[in-house]
Amino acid sequence: MGNAQATALKIAAILWVIWGLVHLLAGVIVLMSDASGGFSAIADAVDADALTADYHPAVGGILNQHGWNLGWFGIATIIGGVLIWRRNMTAIWVTGMVGGLADVGYLLFVDLPGYVNFFPGTVMTFVSGTAILLSFWVWLTNRNATKPST
Numbered sequence: 001m002g003n004a005q006a007t008a009l010k011i012a013a014i015l016w017v018i019w020g021l022v023h024l025l026a027g028v029i030v031l032m033s034d035a036s037g038g039f040s041a042i043a044d045a046v047d048a049d050a051l052t053a054d055y056h057p058a059v060g061g062i063l064n065q066h067g068w069n070l071g072w073f074g075i076a077t078i079i080g081g082v083l084i085w086r087r088n089m090t091a092i093w094v095t096g097m098v099g100g101l102a103d104v105g106y107l108l109f110v111d112l113p114g115y116v117n118f119f120p121g122t123v124m125t126f127v128s129g130t131a132i133l134l135s136f137w138v139w140l141t142n143r144n145a146t147k148p149s150t
Contacts, residue, residue, distance in 0.1 A: 001087065001142060008134040009084055015131035016081030016095055020074040022124055023102070027071030035060040038067065043115040073102045084135055089142065092135040103128045 001009075030038040035055040040048040080095025103125050110116055111125060 001138070005138045005141060006087070008138050009087060012092075012131040012135040012138075013081040013085035015127050015134075016077045016084060016099060019099055019124055019127050019131065020076070020078035020081060022074070022120055023070045024074030024078070027067045027069070027074060030067030030070060031064055035063050038063045042066075042110070044121070045117045046115055069102075073098055089139055092139045096132045096135065099128045100132050 026041070029041045033041060036048075036052045038060075039051040040046075043051060077095050077099045080091045080098065083091035084095060106121070107125055111122055116122065
């Protein structure tokens with residue numbers, strides 16, 4: 001592995017740890033909030049008064065499940081970031097799938113409709129996308145470098 005690849009992995013690892021910390025914090029905030037507060041924390045581009053209501057407890061339960069998922073996505077990508085820093089090629093795939101697939105749903109259903117502000121929401125999508133591109137570039141170039149020649 002060359003210096004450029006090692007540097008790319010370190011940058012990807014740092015980006016995943018940042019992404020993980022932000023999502024872990026978001027999960028904790030959602031879990032500690034009532035339903036109105038949780039929705040306001042996530043959909044920060046929407047007027048908080050428009051999200052204030054006396055929600056059925058089931059809505060709070062579903063939102064808490066989302067908060068739980070945000071938390072474990074965050075923890076998984078933090079661990080993945082550490083493993084990517086250590087050049088673990090499997091962690092590139094696992095971390096990319098966890099963080100990347102979480103962000104696809106976010107992008108489609110929350111970001112593109114305009115329910116969130118650019119920071120931190122959209123920025124975190126760029127962070128995960130950049131981490132994926134950098135780490136998969138390293139994975140692909142290492143894969144091609146280690147193939148036996150025919």
